[in-house]
Amino acid sequence: MAFFQWAGSQVHYNHGTLSYNYLLEVLAKSGRCDHVYGTYNDMLAAGCVPNTYTYGYLLRSLCQAQRFEEARSVFRGMAAQGCSPNVFSYSILIAGLCRGQKVDEAAELLNEMIDGGHQPNVVTYGSLLSGLCKMGKLKEAVDLFSRMVYRGCPPDGVVYNVLIDGFSKKGDMGEAYRLFEEMLEKGCIPTVFTYNSLLSGFSRKGEFGRVQSLFKDMLRQGCVPNIFTFNNLLDGFCKMGDMVEAHRLFLEMRSLGCPPDVVSYNTLIRGMCSKGKPHEAQRLLREMIRSGVGPDIVSYNILIDGYSKSGALDHAIKLFYEIPKSGLEPDAFSYSTIIDCLCRAGKVGAAFVVFKDMIANGSAPDAAVVIPLVIGLCRGERLTESCELFQAMVKFECVPLIPEYNLLMYKLCKAKRSDDVCEIFHELTERGFSPDVEISKVILETLRRSDDKDAAE
Numbered sequence: 183m184a185f186f187q188w189a190g191s192q193v194h195y196n197h198g199t200l201s202y203n204y205l206l207e208v209l210a211k212s213g214r215c216d217h218v219y220g221t222y223n224d225m226l227a228a229g230c231v232p233n234t235y236t237y238g239y240l241l242r243s244l245c246q247a248q249r250f251e252e253a254r255s256v257f258r259g260m261a262a263q264g265c266s267p268n269v270f271s272y273s274i275l276i277a278g279l280c281r282g283q284k285v286d287e288a289a290e291l292l293n294e295m296i297d298g299g300h301q302p303n304v305v306t307y308g309s310l311l312s313g314l315c316k317m318g319k320l321k322e323a324v325d326l327f328s329r330m331v332y333r334g335c336p337p338d339g340v341v342y343n344v345l346i347d348g349f350s351k352k353g354d355m356g357e358a359y360r361l362f363e364e365m366l367e368k369g370c371i372p373t374v375f376t377y378n379s380l381l382s383g384f385s386r387k388g389e390f391g392r393v394q395s396l397f398k399d400m401l402r403q404g405c406v407p408n409i410f411t412f413n414n415l416l417d418g419f420c421k422m423g424d425m426v427e428a429h430r431l432f433l434e435m436r437s438l439g440c441p442p443d444v445v446s447y448n449t450l451i452r453g454m455c456s457k458g459k460p461h462e463a464q465r466l467l468r469e470m471i472r473s474g475v476g477p478d479i480v481s482y483n484i485l486i487d488g489y490s491k492s493g494a495l496d497h498a499i500k501l502f503y504e505i506p507k508s509g510l511e512p513d514a515f516s517y518s519t520i521i522d523c524l525c526r527a528g529k530v531g532a533a534f535v536v537f538k539d540m541i542a543n544g545s546a547p548d549a550a551v552v553i554p555l556v557i558g559l560c561r562g563e564r565l566t567e568s569c570e571l572f573q574a575m576v577k578f579e580c581v582p583l584i585p586e587y588n589l590l591m592y593k594l595c596k597a598k599r600s601d602d603v604c605e606i607f608h609e610l611t612e613r614g615f616s617p618d619v620e621i622s623k624v625i626l627e628t629l630r631r632s633d634d635k636d637a638a639e
Contacts, residue, residue, distance in 0.1 A: 186201070186205050196228070197225075197228065197230070198230060199225070199230045199231060199232065199233060199236065202221065202224075202225045202228075202230055202236065203233070203235050203236055203239065205221055206218055206221055206222065206236060206239040206240065207235075207239050209221060209239075209243070210239040210240075210242055210243040210246075213243075213246060213247075214243075215243045215244060215246065215247035215249065218239065218240055218243040218244075219240070219243075219244070219252075222236065222240050226263075231263070231264060231265075232263055232265055233265055234265060234268055234270050234271055236265075237256065237257075237260055237265060237267075237271055238270055238271065238274050240256055241253050241256060241257060241271065241274045241275050241278065242274050242278065244256065244278075245274070245275065245277070245278020245279070245281065245282065246278070246281075248282055250278070250279065250282060250284065253275060253278060254275075257271065257275055267300075268300065269295075269300050269301065269302065269303055269306065272291065272292075272295045272300060272302070272306065273302070273303070273305050273306040273309065275288075275291060276288045276291050276292060276295075276306055276309050276310055277305075277309035279291065279313075280309050280310060280312060280313025280316075281313070283313070283316075283317065285310070285313040285314055285317050285319065288309070288310055288313055289310060289314075289322075289326075292306065292310055296333075301333070301335075302330075302333075302335065303335065304330075304335055304336070304337065304338050304340075304341060307326065307327075307330045307335060307337075307341065308338075308340050308341050308344060310326060311323050311326055311327065311330075311341060311344050311345065312344045314326065314348075315344055315345065315347065315348030315351075316348075318352070320348055320349060320352060320354075323344075323345060323348060324345075327341070327345065336368070337368070337370075338370060339365065339370040339371060339372070339373065339376070342361055342362075342364070342365040342368075342370055342376070343373065343375050343376050343379070345358075345361050346358050346361050346362055346365070346376060346379050346380065347375070347379040349361065349383075350379045350380060350382060350383030351379075351382075351383070353383065353386065353387060355380075355383050355384055355387055355389070355392075358379070358380060358383055359380065362376065362380060372400075372403065372405065373405065374400075374405055374406065374407065374408050374410075374411060377396065377397075377400045377405060377407075377411065378408075378410045378411055378414060380396055381393055381396055381397065381411060381414040381415070381418075382410075382414050384396065384418075385414050385417050385418045385421070388421065390418045390419070390421065390422045393414065393415065393418040394415075394418070397411070397415060407438070407440065408440060409440045409443055409445075409446070411440075412431065412435050412438075412440050412442075412446065413443075413445045413446055413449060415431055416428055416431060416432060416446055416449045416450060416453075417449050419431065419453070420449055420450065420452065420453030420456070421453075423453075423456075423457065425453055425454065425457055428449075428450060428453055429450070432446065432450055442473075442475065443475060444470075444475055444476070444477065444478055444480075444481065447466060447467075447470045447475060447477070447481065448478075448480050448481050448484060450463075450466060451463045451466055451467060451481060451484050451485060451488075452484045452488075454466065454488070455484060455485065455487065455488025455491070455492075456488075458492055460485060460488035460489045460492050460494060460497070461494075461497075463484075463485055463488055464485055464497075464501070467481060467482075467485060477508065477510075478510070479505070479510050479511070479512070479513050479516065482501060482502075482504075482505050482508075482510065482516065483513070483515050483516050483519065485501060486498045486501050486502055486516065486519050486520065486523075487515075487519050489501065489523075490519055490522065490523050495523045495524075495526060495527045496527070498519070498520065498523045499520060499523055499524065499527070499529075502516065502519075502520040502523075511543065512540075512543075512545075513545065514540075514545045514546065514548070514551075517536060517537070517539075517540040517545055517547075517551060518547075518548070518551040520533075520536055521533045521536055521537060521540075521551050521554060521555055522554045524536065525554040525555060525557070525558040526554070530555070530558035530559055530561075530562050530564065531564075533554075533555055533558060534555065534559065534564075534567050534571070537551065537555055537571065537574075541574055547574060552571065555571060556568060556571060556572075559571065560593045563593070563597075565593055565594060565597055565599060565602070568593070568594075569594075569602050569605075
């Protein structure tokens, strides 16, 4: 930028459209939208005539910055500057609108483009197809694909990949595989992205035989698998319960040029826990740390949940308290799992301390957190903490379930804590919560026996 300004100040030299376009390209690629817009205005002030490349850089930069109103304004003003929009300009704006999830507007722009006599190319169609698939509008995507072919624009591998990925994510593997076969018939070469989309889709559907046969086909075609490929295969083997094959593949990954990442480790840890082997899974966690692959909170959550489900509550609790030492923060799942563990281990006081820590860290409680804690506190006659818990539920708009509400109100009524009964009853009824008839009778009788006659009325 400084050199550009220096060059422009030299005697007998003036920047032209070409040099301005070079600068616009550099600025656009670096994401400096304000500088792009400013340079464009400087260009006009200097009397340089912008061309389609100028507008291409400007439109792309504005769309990347989510400044769509300005992008539309620039696009509509192109003709006034002596540069009517062409296929290149339309394609950039359509792609930008799709990335900004403004798919309907992009579709209208495509129709305008065609009505204006411009023939969209495979890039134009591909951008809109990608936007439609990401928004889950697969019917519209198929209709557009048909229009594309009808108008004489043959789809390429990128277009097929977009559709295959869209249908795979939707779970329509019949249509995804049909498009894959059509792709081969049309002479388009599948990429690793193509295979990964199909592998992921078949794995989610539980069709692990298809996963294995597709992987073999991939290797026969000379398509080199990447980490996503191996993680899909690992997931498939683990879901089948074939931990021997999963572990074999895991060990081979490094020699095949794809060292396991955090997803690979987490997948295998989850598989081991699902087979009731959390101790083996923890050894894998330690190996993960030694190998330099830092575990994430998901790694710890899987293992804590595995210990909890296998009844090894002390191991789950110990591992939870290791989370901060690893530089991570517990999330809502970590808290809900460990609170349940502590309550089941009879450590209700410790569970309530964890609950307060959860609130302090800004994690919102849900029913999975609250239910075991309410039951544990009430059974332990810890009614003050129970009331504090319900206050937190109200704050986070977590409506209690009838059984837990009834249990607490029954305990409070039995303890003749009419003030607490009134406070909780009013706060929850104001939020639309309706207690059942039986507990309402108990509450009413408690208030009538107390000195608070107004509350009973």
